[in-house]
Amino acid sequence: MTRDIAAARIMPSGADWSATAQRWRVPLLTVALAALPWIVPSQALAVNILIFGLYATGFNLLFGFAGMLSFGHAAFFGAGAYGAGIALARYGVGWFGAIAIGVAVAGVLALLIGALSIRSRGIYFSMVTLALAQLVYYVAFQATDWTGGENGLRGLTVSVIHIGPLALNFLDPVTKYYVILVFVVAALYAISRLLNAPFGAAMEAVRENESRAAAIGYDVKRIKLIAFTLSGLVCGLAGTLDALHLSIVPIDTLFYQTSGLAVMMVLLGGSGTFLGPFVGAAIFLLIEDVFSIWTPHWQLFVGIVFILAVLFLPRGVWGTLAAWHKRRSA
Amino acid sequence: MTGPVLVAEHIGKRFGGFTALDDVSVSFEAGQLTAIIGPNGAGKSTFFSLLSGAVAPTSGRIRFEGADVAGQPHHRFTRMGIARSYQITSLFPQLTAHENVRLACQAIHASARGGLWRDRAHYPGLAEEADSTLALVGLLARRGRPAASLAHGEQRALEIAVALASRPKLLLLDEPTAGMSPEETKEMMDLIARLASERTVLLVEHKMKMVMGLADRIVVLHQGKLLAAGTPDAIRTDADVRRVYLGEGRSGRG
Amino acid sequence: MTLDLIVAQLFTGVALGAVFVLLSTGLSVIFGMLGVVNFAHGAFYMTGAYAGVFVLALTGNFWIALVAVPVLIGVMGLGVERFLIRPLYGRGQDYPLLLTFGLGYVLIEVVRILFGTDGMPFETPPLLSGGLDIEGLGYFPAYRLFVIAMTAALMLGLWILLERTRYGLIIRGAARDPEILSVLGVDTRKVFLLVFGLGTGLAALAGLLAAPMRSVNPEMGVAVLIEAFVVTVIGGMGSLLGGAVAGMLVGIVVSMTALWMPEMSEISMFALMALVLLVRPHGLFGRGALAR
Numbered sequence: 118m119t120r121d122i123a124a125a126r127i128m129p130s131g132a133d134w135s136a137t138a139q140r141w142r143v144p145l146l147t148v149a150l151a152a153l154p155w156i157v158p159s160q161a162l163a164v165n166i167l168i169f170g171l172y173a174t175g176f177n178l179l180f181g182f183a184g185m186l187s188f189g190h191a192a193f194f195g196a197g198a199y200g201a202g203i204a205l206a207r208y209g210v211g212w213f214g215a216i217a218i219g220v221a222v223a224g225v226l227a228l229l230i231g232a233l234s235i236r237s238r239g240i241y242f243s244m245v246t247l248a249l250a251q252l253v254y255y256v257a258f259q260a261t262d263w264t265g266g267e268n269g270l271r272g273l274t275v276s277v278i279h280i281g282p283l284a285l286n287f288l289d290p291v292t293k294y295y296v297i298l299v300f301v302v303a304a305l306y307a308i309s310r311l312l313n314a315p316f317g318a319a320m321e322a323v324r325e326n327e328s329r330a331a332a333i334g335y336d337v338k339r340i341k342l343i344a345f346t347l348s349g350l351v352c353g354l355a356g357t358l359d360a361l362h363l364s365i366v367p368i369d370t371l372f373y374q375t376s377g378l379a380v381m382m383v384l385l386g387g388s389g390t391f392l393g394p395f396v397g398a399a400i401f402l403l404i405e406d407v408f409s410i411w412t413p414h415w416q417l418f419v420g421i422v423f424i425l426a427v428l429f430l431p432r433g434v435w436g437t438l439a440a441w442h443k444r445r446s447a
Numbered sequence: 448m449t450g451p452v453l454v455a456e457h458i459g460k461r462f463g464g465f466t467a468l469d470d471v472s473v474s475f476e477a478g479q480l481t482a483i484i485g486p487n488g489a490g491k492s493t494f495f496s497l498l499s500g501a502v503a504p505t506s507g508r509i510r511f512e513g514a515d516v517a518g519q520p521h522h523r524f525t526r527m528g529i530a531r532s533y534q535i536t537s538l539f540p541q542l543t544a545h546e547n548v549r550l551a552c553q554a555i556h557a558s559a560r561g562g563l564w565r566d567r568a569h570y571p572g573l574a575e576e577a578d579s580t581l582a583l584v585g586l587l588a589r590r591g592r593p594a595a596s597l598a599h600g601e602q603r604a605l606e607i608a609v610a611l612a613s614r615p616k617l618l619l620l621d622e623p624t625a626g627m628s629p630e631e632t633k634e635m636m637d638l639i640a641r642l643a644s645e646r647t648v649l650l651v652e653h654k655m656k657m658v659m660g661l662a663d664r665i666v667v668l669h670q671g672k673l674l675a676a677g678t679p680d681a682i683r684t685d686a687d688v689r690r691v692y693l694g695e696g697r698s699g700r701g
Numbered sequence: 702m703t704l705d706l707i708v709a710q711l712f713t714g715v716a717l718g719a720v721f722v723l724l725s726t727g728l729s730v731i732f733g734m735l736g737v738v739n740f741a742h743g744a745f746y747m748t749g750a751y752a753g754v755f756v757l758a759l760t761g762n763f764w765i766a767l768v769a770v771p772v773l774i775g776v777m778g779l780g781v782e783r784f785l786i787r788p789l790y791g792r793g794q795d796y797p798l799l800l801t802f803g804l805g806y807v808l809i810e811v812v813r814i815l816f817g818t819d820g821m822p823f824e825t826p827p828l829l830s831g832g833l834d835i836e837g838l839g840y841f842p843a844y845r846l847f848v849i850a851m852t853a854a855l856m857l858g859l860w861i862l863l864e865r866t867r868y869g870l871i872i873r874g875a876a877r878d879p880e881i882l883s884v885l886g887v888d889t890r891k892v893f894l895l896v897f898g899l900g901t902g903l904a905a906l907a908g909l910l911a912a913p914m915r916s917v918n919p920e921m922g923v924a925v926l927i928e929a930f931v932v933t934v935i936g937g938m939g940s941l942l943g944g945a946v947a948g949m950l951v952g953i954v955v956s957m958t959a960l961w962m963p964e965m966s967e968i969s970m971f972a973l974m975a976l977v978l979l980v981r982p983h984g985l986f987g988r989g990a991l992a993r
Contacts, residue, residue: 124669134988154462173953186795186798206777209951220558233975233978233979236978236982237978237982239935239984240732240738240792240798241938241983243738243798243934244738244930244934245934245974245978247927247930248927248930248931248934248971248972248974249975251927251971252971252972252975255968255971256968257965258967259965259968274730278691295899303647309564310563310564311564313565313567313568314562314563314564314565314566314567315559315560315561315562315565315567315570316561316562317551317567318546318549318550318553318561318567319550319553319554319560321539321541321542321563322539322542322550325538325539325540325541325542326538326539326540328501328537329526329533329537329538329609330539331501331520331522332499332501332521332522332525332530332531332533332537333525333530333551333609333610333613334522334526334551334552334554334555334560334613334614334765335522335554335560336520336522337522339561340561343561364876366853373927377802377806380802381803382801384799393642413816414810414813415664416806416809416810417806417807417811417814419806420803420804420806420807420810421803421807423799423802423803423806424785424800424803424804424807427796427799427800427803428788428789428800429791431792431796
């Protein structure tokens with residue numbers, strides 16, 4: 118029997134390429150993102166791909182790996198943004214503390230919304246997350262003293278960032294980009310670890326077959342709640358970075374469309390893949406960037422591209438490429 | 448004889464107004480292979496789901512190694528040492544055969560189960576354990592293939608391997624030979640005989656001949672109630688069993 | 702707080718509830734039969750209101766619009782089912798959902814291109830512009846009475862269709878087990894097609910009926926979609942009775958909250974939903990199996 122195992126081990130398999138890709142995915146993505154401002158048409162576009170790529174990655178953690186289609190992730194993106202923004206604008210907290218507070222607020226909110234919504238499954242779960250996120254939106258809309266209501270939250274400009282003896286000019290777009298990149302890469306590294314760890318495997322088990330996952334000894338509710346909360350934390354971090362980047366928090370950050378944004382980006386790029394969300398974010402934002410120059414109705418094109426992707430490219434652009442490569446090398 | 452591993456005490460299950468199982472008491476001795484038989488709709492599947500913890504009974508108690516476990520969540524049953532296979536293959540289709548089994552190994556190790564940081568490949572023993580389980584059911588050469596791409600017989604074998612990987616003291620097999628060719632059925636029977644030599648096994652099966660040759664003990668259910676329990680010989684000659692089950696279609700006009 | 706104010710607000714709530722009932726019924730029949738959560742439902746509602754604007758501009762007659770709009774948008778729904786949703790059956794529930802989500806995006810943008818991004822006025826039809834004055838109770842606008850009566854009649858008709866006719870038998874059968882129907886020789890594809898058309902037609906009618914009461918703009922469907930989801934979650938997915946009860950409940954709760962705490966009126970329905978979810982995760986009339 119032992120010899121049998123050894124023989125199977127040395128047999129070449131298609132897993133080689135994907136194992137290598139898995140080991141190098143964070144460094145590769147880091148290099149690509151570091152070069153991004155010099156490739157895409159504008160600095161603003163690069164920052165957006167960075168931030169929304171992270172946001173989509175956080176959403177993908179839940180949808181792509183645990184199989185839970187949330188339509189309420191705007192709540193966590195927004196909670197991060199408002200949490201950091203309120204800490205900065207109303208309480209004079211430093212920039213780093215503000216980020217920590219924003220992420221924490223998003224995490225607590227995700228724990229609450231998660232606990233309520235994982236009681237339902239499938240499409241019911243999608244509707245419940247959407248409705249609860251909308252509740253958060255209306256609460257923020259009414260709590261004008263804290264959030265600025267309809268006008269959004271203002272007055273949180275961070276102009277200089279102090280790291281030890283270093284003082285970085287955060288108003289300089291390039292400096293700002295690389296400061297944000299540090300946070301994004303740190304988050305990506307943590308997510309990559311998580312996906313390779315036993316918990317990542319357990320999430321996939323829940324996605325593939327919930328009742329069997331329970332039958333082999335997994336506490337499915339617990340896995341779902343943890344996955345939901347971690348996903349909320351990542352999206353919260355993306356939100357805090359967006360607040361720092363924009364220096365304001367528009368009320369729309371919390372709206373249904375922001376939730377839909379994550380869904381569209383992940384689907385376009387490839388759900389359940391590590392790089393897909395960034396590819397999807399880049400495609401979406403590029404379409405916006407190019408088409409909004411000559412028509413205010415650029416969303417029409419995004420919608421059509423999305424419909425075509427659902428019909429003909431359900432694995433997304435990156436997912437299709439990866440599957441194609443895997444087939445060829447297998 | 449070391450005494451019963453699992454004892455069902457007056458267990459019953461109602462779905463709304465329908466009673467699927469009514470006041471069934473059976474005890475299962477350690478080391479034995481018990482087969483559960485009965486005509487369609489006798490309550491075999493319900494009984495099985497209750498014993499495996501997938502569904503909680505509406506009445507009665509289930510004692511596993513002395514403790515009442517009825518109503519505990521499914522994953523607790525598995526961690527205590529009760530694992531099941533499914534009549535309709537229930538795997539993780541997109542994951543490899545190896546990963547299917549490795550997941551089950553991982554789930555019963557508290558230190559590995561929920562790890563958030565360390566790479567899953569670095570947990571000692573899990574991958575080896577998974578591979579040796581695959582070897583046991585003859586699937587090692589297929590370890591890198593996604594479960595969905597395996598042949599039907601191979602999926603049935605993987606189904607058993609996933610249940611085995613939980614290292615159960617009590618293994619519940621739900622019609623393991625469903626949809627198998629005679630050749631595959633023979634192989635599966637040999638495998639079950641081997642498994643039963645090392646642990647307590649409970650088997651739901653339609654194929655009477657197979658059951659009679661294999662089981663130490665047979666439990667017969669009929670219309671949600673316990674009809675008889677005993678050795679294959681005793682069951683063969685039991686008047687009630689002959690009437691409702693074995694004699695079905697033959698005795699009527701006699 | 703006088704009695705007639707409370708009665709008036711209660712009445713407004715019932716009229717609002719009627720629109721919710723129509724919306725969630727359309728959502729519910731589509732889900733019940735096809736297993737599809739229609740994220741474009743709000744967009745069909747909005748398109749219904751704009752189709753009303755268009756037909757009214759063409760004919761100047763509200764009653765023609767009342768018939769033409771559900772038919773027009775219903776036919777559009779047939780096309781959507783046939784060419785966009787049908788290819789996705791068998792690929793899991795997420796894909797039709799995502800497709801309708803994208804479709805909602807496109808419909809909003811198309812309407813913006815055709816009718817502009819600003820809102821549009823929608824006059825109450827002259828015949829219904831008056832009201833009923835009941836001494837001691839208050840004043841009841843005729844149009845709202847009409848909306849309530851219309852919804853009640855439609856729900857009754859739908860109930861008869863589903864429970865008392867052969868078609869209803871087929872539809873309910875298709876919801877339970879599509880395979881049995883194909884064995885019996887019923888074309889389930891045709892059933893799915895017609896049911897989707899029916900659902901979108903109902904959404905369009907809801908949009909048209911709501912137009913004189915709420916404002917007409919390209920975004921009107923977004924908030925309504927979420928409201929319809931809330932109603933469906935409260936009532937229980939796939940339950941017609943649940944949708945009707947929850948629709949009324951939400952309408953009344955929202956307008957009564959507006960009376961005492963106007964800033965909380967939008968929040969109240971979500972609070973209600975969270976409460977229901979805590980007590981009954983599958984909704985008031987929902988069956989567990991459907992939530993899967």
